[in-house]
Every structure is written in structure tokens, then in C-alpha cells.
Amino acid sequence: MEDKLSRVAKTLTSSPIQQLSQLAQRCNAINLAEGFPDFPAPPLIKSAAISAISSDFNQYRHVQGICDRLAEIVKDTHGLEVDPLTDIAICCGQTEAFASAIFSIIDPGDEVILFVPIYETYGGCISLAGGIPVYVELDPPQWMLNAEKFLKSITGRTKAVVLNSPHNPTGKVFSRDELEIIAEACRTNNCLAVTDEVYEHITYDGIKHVSLASLPGMQERTVLTSSLSKTYSVTGWRIGWAIAPALIASAVKNIHIRLTDSAPAPFQEAALTALTCPSHYFKSLRQDYEAKRDFLVELLATVGFRIPFKPQGSFFLFAKLPENCLLNDVECIEKLIEEAGVVAVPGRGFFPSTSCTFEEPNMVKETGLGYQKRYIRFAFCKSEETLASAAKKLREFVRAKGSLG
Numbered sequence: 001m002e003d004k005l006s007r008v009a010k011t012l013t014s015s016p017i018q019q020l021s022q023l024a025q026r027c028n029a030i031n032l033a034e035g036f037p038d039f040p041a042p043p044l045i046k047s048a049a050i051s052a053i054s055s056d057f058n059q060y061r062h063v064q065g066i067c068d069r070l071a072e073i074v075k076d077t078h079g080l081e082v083d084p085l086t087d088i089a090i091c092c093g094q095t096e097a098f099a100s101a102i103f104s105i106i107d108p109g110d111e112v113i114l115f116v117p118i119y120e121t122y123g124g125c126i127s128l129a130g131g132i133p134v135y136v137e138l139d140p141p142q143w144m145l146n147a148e149k150f151l152k153s154i155t156g157r158t159k160a161v162v163l164n165s166p167h168n169p170t171g172k173v174f175s176r177d178e179l180e181i182i183a184e185a186c187r188t189n190n191c192l193a194v195t196d197e198v199y200e201h202i203t204y205d206g207i208k209h210v211s212l213a214s215l216p217g218m219q220e221r222t223v224l225t226s227s228l229s230k231t232y233s234v235t236g237w238r239i240g241w242a243i244a245p246a247l248i249a250s251a252v253k254n255i256h257i258r259l260t261d262s263a264p265a266p267f268q269e270a271a272l273t274a275l276t277c278p279s280h281y282f283k284s285l286r287q288d289y290e291a292k293r294d295f296l297v298e299l300l301a302t303v304g305f306r307i308p309f310k311p312q313g314s315f316f317l318f319a320k321l322p323e324n325c326l327l328n329d330v331e332c333i334e335k336l337i338e339e340a341g342v343v344a345v346p347g348r349g350f351f352p353s354t355s356c357t358f359e360e361p362n363m364v365k366e367t368g369l370g371y372q373k374r375y376i377r378f379a380f381c382k383s384e385e386t387l388a389s390a391a392k393k394l395r396e397f398v399r400a401k402g403s404l405g
């Protein structure tokens with residue numbers, strides 16, 4: 001039967017993360033692994049969705065009001081001039097917006113630059129389009145963009161650069177200097193940029209998210225993707241968008257229609273309510289997450305993890321195993337699941353060279369240090385109760401064992 005599968009389907013196998021997820025379920029472990037909230041979404045937008053269903057917004061639908069509102073928002077926040085009729089495609093989450101954008105611009109053999117560590121879905125999606133992911137490592141421990149490495153990776157076949165900021169898994173927010181380097185490279189080499197800005201509202205310590213599209217000469221070559229998922233704690237609603245020059249936005253819409261036809265109608269209606277939230281919503285979102293970040297930083301440091309980089313945005317913490325820990329990331333997670341009753345994500349899945357989930361021609365070379373196997377990603381998009389229970393379990397585990405392992 002396997003010979004009936006396409007070549008690319010065979011390369012997309014389930015990852016070690018999914019296998020650990022099954023172990024975690026069997027052990028009933030507290031979940032600090034997955035990047036979705038376990039607390040309720042804002043009541044106002046839930047009511048809007050319920051009311052949309054009751055009012056029979058239950059058929060295929062394009063809610064132009066979302067595009068109108070997004071055009072106002074990106075003008076206010078990033079100074080972008082966007083035509084809501086031609087430059088925005090509403091999709092099923094950022095995931096579909098990203099996939100449609102890649103299918104709109106990538107031909108077989110085109111190279112796409114990605115920064116490592118990396119949110120796992122991009123590489124597979126580029127491979128599905130026949131593109132070649134080219135991985136450029138950010139420099140630990142601060143995950144800085146290394147201009148030399150980045151510029152060296154650009155070739156005559158480079159079609160686009162993908163930028164995720166605020167960043168999953170590290171919590172890095174790319175600085176203006178780093179954005180300038182990426183923008184300059186895109187302009188000089190006539191490359192496109194595809195941004196993933198799903199954590200745009202989740203930043204800390206007064207740091208502001210800057211969209212790459214807002215840098216000089218970039219709007220005309222950038223596909224900006226984002227969604228409701230993280231900002232409004234509704235990852236299951238599947239409402240996202242791509243904002244791009246009209247020609248690309250039109251291609252994204254055409255592909256989106258072939259793939260899914262339209263995003264869920266009642267949740268598009270509720271998106272109108274979400275996108276008109278007063279500014280104090282975003283302020284308290286940031287404050288709540290900042291308190292959770294600080295709690296987790298303190299907890300993990302107390303139980304023996306190293307925190308070489310404190311998240312500046314998103315809701316992930318990329319902690320490092322202590323030097324004297326003899327376990328690698330996967331072994332440590334297995335131990336945490338079985339003996340502490342807490343699950344997080346082994347870092348290697350964010351380093352394509354070590355994840356072994358699919359074959360890609362342009363993998364980053366593993367360094368002698370093997371640092372890619374020494375990180376663990378913790379998600380803090382969890383209720384206070386969940387974080388408190390995780391804290392209790394981790395402290396008890398370390399007290400009993402004397403160390404992490």
C-alpha cells in the first residue's frame with residue numbers, strides 16, 4: 001500500500017513530540033507542552049460566536065468587515081496602506097494563510113530561508129510546494145541573527161525569507177537592527193518575505209513588535225500572516241489572514257478557495273467583535289502573560305534548569321538542561337512525564353537537522369556540542385492552577401531525586 005502514497009506524503013511522518021504526547025496522556029501528565037491556552041476565551045467574543053450561529057451565519061462566507069478592520073489596524077500599528085478589497089485574504093488560521101502564501105509564490109526548486117530553531121510546520125509546507133528549505137541557525141544563547149551566516153545562505157535561487165517574530169520556540173522578538181539586515185537582503189536580492197506574526201500582541205518588558213512589512217521597501221515584497229488564535233485564546237476557531245500586495249493576495253485567495261473554500265462563518269462574525277476589542281484587552285493580555293512568564297522563569301531556575309534567554313514575547317520558554325545533567329532532551333522529558341507528571345517538548349524538534357522527521361536536502365550541520373538536544377520548550381499559556389500544579393510536581397520531583405537527572 002505504501003507505494004500508493006506520494007513521495008512527499010511519505011516524508012511527513014509523525015514526530016517524536018507526538019509519540020511523547022501519547023505517553024503523557026497515559027501518565028495523565030500536566031501539559032506544558034502544547035501551545036494553546038487551557039483557560040477560557042474572552043466571554044464577549046464567545047457570545048458573538050454563539051449569536052452568529054443563532055442568527056444563522058452558518059454557510060460559506062467571506063466577511064469583508066474583517067478585511068476593512070484589519071486594514072485600519074495595520075495602518076494604525078505599522079503605518080501600512082492596505083486596500084481591504086484587494087490586499088487581504090481571510091484563511092483558516094495562520095497555518096492555512098502561510099500554506100496558501102507558499103503555494104502562491106514557490107515553484108519546485110525555489111529556496112526559502114528559515115531561521116533555526118524553528119516552528120515546525122514551515123519546512124514541511126515548503127517541501128509540499130516543491131521548495132527547498134534552507135536553514136540558518138540563530139546564535140545561542142540570545143538567538144541572535146548572524147548576518148554573515150544569513151547573507152551567505154542567499155543564492156540565485158532564493159525566493160523568500162520566512163520570519164517568525166515574536167518567536168516560537170525561543171520567545172525572541174527580532175530587534176530593529178536584525179529586521180534591517182533581513183529587509184536589506186530582501187531588497188538587494190529581490191526576495192520576498194513571509195512573516196508569521198501570530199504572537200504580535202504578546203510581548204514583554206515594554207518591547208514592541210515591529211512588522212518586517214513596515215520597513216522601507218518591504219510592504220511591496222512581504223506576505224504578512226497572522227490570526228486570532230493566540231491573541232484571543234481561540235486556536236480552534238481557525239480564523240487567520242494573509243496581507244500582501246494585490247497580485248499575491250489574489251493568488252492566496254484563489255488557493256484558499258480551492259483548499260477550504262472559506263473560514264468558519266460564525267467565527268468570522270465573532271472576529272469582527274474580537275478585532276474591535278478596546279486597547280485595555282491587549283494590555284491585560286500582556287500583563288497576564290508576563291506574570292506567567294515570570295512565574296515559570298523562577299520555577300524552572302529553582303528546580304535546576306538554565307534560562308539562558310528570558311522570553312521577550314510569545315508564550316514559550318526555551319530552557320536548557322544544566323551542564324551536569326546526563327540526560328538529553330528526550331530522556332529528560334520521558335523522566336518528567338513518568339516521574340514528575342509534567343510534560344513539555346524536547347527542543348530537538350525545533351532543529352531540523354536533529355528532528356529526523358523528514359528528509360531535507362539543506363539541513364543545518366549538527367555542531368560538535370550537540371546543543372540542539374539540550375533544550376526543552378515549556379508553554380506558559382496555562383491557567384494559574386495548571387502552573388501551580390506543575391510547580392508543585394516539579395519541586396517534589398527534584399526534592400526526591402536531588403536533581404533533574
Ligand SMILES: Cc1ncc(COP(=O)(O)O)c(C=O)c1O
Binds near residue numbers: 092
Ligand atoms: C509560530 C506559530 N505560528 C502559527 C501557529 C498556528 O497558528 P494558527 O492557529 O493561526 O494556525 C502557531 C501555533 O502554535 C505558532 O506557534
